[in-house]
Structures are given as C-alpha cells and as structure tokens.
Amino acid sequence: MTNEQSEDLSKAETIDWLMEDGRRAESIAALMEAFCRRLIVGGVPLFRANWHIRMLHPQIRGITFYWRTNMDGVEEIEREHGTELRPEYLNSPIGAIVEAGADAMRYRIEQLEPPYAYEILQDLKEQGGTDYVAMPMRFSTGRVNVASWSSDRAGGFTGPQLTLIYDVMPALSTVLETMVLRRLAVNVLDTYVGRDAGARILSGDIRRGTGATLRAVLWYCDLRGFTSLADRLPLADLIGLLNGYFEIMGGAVQAREGEILKFIGDAMLAIFPLPDGEEGEAYVRVKVNDALDAAADAIKAMELRNRELQAWGLPVLKAGIALHVGDVMYGNIGAPDRLDFTVIGPAVNLVSRIQGLSSELMRPVLTSEAFAAQCAERLVSEGLHPVKGLKEPIQVFGLS
Incomplete structure (x- = not known):
C-alpha cells in the first residue's frame, strides 16, 4: 500500500472519528487536542495548530485555541471587540481570511527569506517551522473561522497530507459549529439570565x-x-x-x-x-x-x-x-x-x-x-x- 493510499484511508477513518467520538468531546479544547494527535498518528508532521473562532458575546469578539506538540492541553485566548480593527490582526492570515475573504494560503517557510509577508511566519521560522497553511472553516450560517497548521519537518507537508486536512475540514467544521453553538447558548444565557438560570434552561x-x-x-x-x-x-x-x-x-x-x-x-x-x-x-x-x-x-x-x-x-x-x-x-x-x-x-x-x-x-x-x-x-x-x-x-x- 502506498503512502497516498494510507493517507486516503486515514482520511475516511478521521472523518468517521470526528462524527462519532469527536463530537462527544467535552470541550472545543479537548476536541482540538484529540484531533491533532490523530493527525500525527495518521502521518501528518504537525507541530502547531491554531483555531480562531468568532463568538457571539457582548465582550468577546473571538477565541483563539492554540495547540503545540510539546505542551499539555490547549491554550485559549479571548479576543475582545475591537481586535478586528488592530493592524496586527488585519495584517495577519486570520485577518486576510476573515475580513478580506482570502482563500486558503500556504507558505513554505524554509524556502522564504525575510521580509516575510506576515509576522507569524517570522515567529514560526524562529521556532523551527518549515511549512504553514491557513484554511477557512465555514459554518452553515456563513460565519468564517480560520484553522492554521504548521510543520517543522524538512520539506513540510506533502500534497496528500494537505489533501487529508482539506478533505476533513467540512466534517471538522460541522462538529465545531455544534460545539460553538452550545458555547454561544451558554454565553448568551449567562449574560442575559444569569449562570444558574441559564444552566436550568439548558437542562430542560x-x-x-x-x-x-x-x-x-x-x-x-x-x-x-x-x-x-x-x-x-x-x-x-x-x-x-x-x-x-x-x-x-x-x-x-x-x-x-x-x-x-x-x-x-x-x-x-x-x-x-x-x-x-x-x-x-x-x-x-x-x-x-x-x-x-x-x-x-x-x-x-x-x-x-x-x-x-x-x-x-x-x-x-x-x-x-x-x-x-x-x-x-x-x-x-x-x-x-x-x-x-x-x-x-x-x-x-x-x-x-x-x-x-x-x-x-x-x-x-x-x-x-x-x-x-x-x-x-x-x-x-x-x-x-x-x-x-x-x-x-x-x-x-x-x-x-
């Protein structure tokens, strides 16, 4: 069996896992941790992932979820309203995809010389990164979020590996949207009716x-x-x-x-x-x-x-x-x-x-x-x- 056939099979298994086990993860962070580990098991040389998800919240514009191979768990960073107006956001792959409507973008960092198109590329270069890919995650409402993936292996991602990630994105977006909607419901209820009343409503x-x-x-x-x-x-x-x-x-x-x-x-x-x-x-x-x-x-x-x-x-x-x-x-x-x-x-x-x-x-x-x-x-x-x-x-x- 060739590598490409192996990764095609991994794609099917990963989608099945997302729709069965993944959607039952206790949180977005837990889903991200498990999903990234599965990509690595499937042969994807991943060392960093970033999910930027827009939220419906009176104080928070969005939440960025960070995962690294050398860290326990997932780091969450809340982005307040007004973040979308700052130069460091607008001049980033996330801003380009969310605000400017750009499609997926890839930068082979090991082949680039400064000055870099985005500051994140310089950061990844210093961390040993060789390849960077950012992709839109589109929800059924039309809301655009962003997932980025980075490799530190010489040569970066192969074509079939990127195809694997690209092909599972619709399933990942579907699962994420369900989890985000749940979180949005909790946020809205906590904000407008209070924590206890919100918990009672969600419990039926x-x-x-x-x-x-x-x-x-x-x-x-x-x-x-x-x-x-x-x-x-x-x-x-x-x-x-x-x-x-x-x-x-x-x-x-x-x-x-x-x-x-x-x-x-x-x-x-x-x-x-x-x-x-x-x-x-x-x-x-x-x-x-x-x-x-x-x-x-x-x-x-x-x-x-x-x-x-x-x-x-x-x-x-x-x-x-x-x-x-x-x-x-x-x-x-x-x-x-x-x-x-x-x-x-x-x-x-x-x-x-x-x-x-x-x-x-x-x-x-x-x-x-x-x-x-x-x-x-x-x-x-x-x-x-x-x-x-x-x-x-x-x-x-x-x-x-």
Whole structure:
C-alpha cells in the first residue's frame, strides 16, 4: 500500500472519528487536542495548530485555541471587540481570511527569506517551522473561522497530507459549529439570565410554572435621583453612568459568588443562594457576611467612581443597598411566549421596601433584622420604621 493510499484511508477513518467520538468531546479544547494527535498518528508532521473562532458575546469578539506538540492541553485566548480593527490582526492570515475573504494560503517557510509577508511566519521560522497553511472553516450560517497548521519537518507537508486536512475540514467544521453553538447558548444565557438560570434552561427546566422554594440572601440596590438625571443628561452620558454603576454593583455581587437576577430600570436584584442540605447556621453566616462584604466593596467603589465623575464634570451617583435573608419562590414565570426565571415572595417585597428606607434614612446600606441576626457585631440598629404593606414597623440595621 502506498503512502497516498494510507493517507486516503486515514482520511475516511478521521472523518468517521470526528462524527462519532469527536463530537462527544467535552470541550472545543479537548476536541482540538484529540484531533491533532490523530493527525500525527495518521502521518501528518504537525507541530502547531491554531483555531480562531468568532463568538457571539457582548465582550468577546473571538477565541483563539492554540495547540503545540510539546505542551499539555490547549491554550485559549479571548479576543475582545475591537481586535478586528488592530493592524496586527488585519495584517495577519486570520485577518486576510476573515475580513478580506482570502482563500486558503500556504507558505513554505524554509524556502522564504525575510521580509516575510506576515509576522507569524517570522515567529514560526524562529521556532523551527518549515511549512504553514491557513484554511477557512465555514459554518452553515456563513460565519468564517480560520484553522492554521504548521510543520517543522524538512520539506513540510506533502500534497496528500494537505489533501487529508482539506478533505476533513467540512466534517471538522460541522462538529465545531455544534460545539460553538452550545458555547454561544451558554454565553448568551449567562449574560442575559444569569449562570444558574441559564444552566436550568439548558437542562430542560423551561416549562412555565415550574419552580422551587429557595432560601437565599437577597440583595436589592437602587440609584437615587435617577429620574432627574434622566431628564437633564444626554442619552449617551446617561447610559454610560448606568453601565458604570451596574458594573460596580454587579461586579461586587459576582466577586462574592452571588448571582444577578435582573436589572429593573436603575435597580438590581441579586441573590446569594443557600444550598439545600446545609446543617447549622454556619454556612448562612458565611453567605450573609459575603453579601455584606460585597455591599461594603460596592460603596467604596462608588466613592472612587464619584471622584472620577467630579473630575470629568459629571454628576455624582448615590445608591442604596438593601439586604435580607429568607425563603423565596424561584421559578419560571411569565406569559406563554415570554418567560423569566425570577424570585417572588414576601422576602422579595421586604427587601425592596428596606431599600426604600435607605433613601429616607440616607444610609447607603440597610439590612433586615433576620440578616442582622447573623452578623450583629458588624451592624447597628437604625430603629423601627413603618413600611408599606406591613401592619407593624420593622427594625432595620446599618453598617457600624
């Protein structure tokens, strides 16, 4: 059997592997690692591979997956939006294929002399590379991604070896597209509904009316004076202020493993879930203190941001944060064709009422009595106060 016949047979086996075992890989990185190793077993002298995949994400333009023969696993590098405008991207094989519509390109590095057409060729030359090939990976949506392959063997790739890679690209693109769509779904759900709600949706928990009782620390914050700001600021400035405010509040919550449930105008509702089966109150105290630390961090960050806003001649921001601990109904609620994972119940009503008191009392952080019972040494009573919807006044607490 000739080498060419062997590689043709390897092509069929590789495609079968992609459609059977490859598509069950736990991640894109795991698929890349296994696929590159199979190419080497099939006789392809591969020492480096690079997959550049465009993503649908509010902050990430794409992800580059790097594989080397001398490294464990695959390195992932996220590329932020704006990368596509940078000279180092535009003047690269990836930019030429994705942005300029170039077809597959090959450079026999060992036969080239500087200056090189692309900087990557110089890098590969210094690493001992002899051959470089970049190919478009086209998804069914028309989105173009790029796969590049490098050899360090004298003479580089043979014609049949490149044919092998080229012929399996449609199968590889099909498997990759499925995995990317899954990752995109996770990204979009995490961004717009939160990690836990996104996981529930992907697991099939999507029927309207489903839900469960959940004990949680609740966080509710609101921006003071937002109506007057909205009336007098240009829209772009207003959106910029809101994004900065939510970045501080949401970042503080997420840094302490809380989950943002929703933004309501200039307000934000979040929870720190208390898992089922926890014995004793020790874990509750930990999460209560986490939430209080997050609130303190947010207030400090707001003070720093306000100094910047003053320096820029923009209005400063004041916010109130309310904290409570209690049972809520966490479920899938809404119209038949428009659902929302959210929390409802008396505890949610109470934390929103406490937030209203924070404005009246001019305290940046207020908590309920149930919350304060878990960290009494860090809080001081602000007295009894009536709240809408309750017959009896409630006692609230502020940071000592």
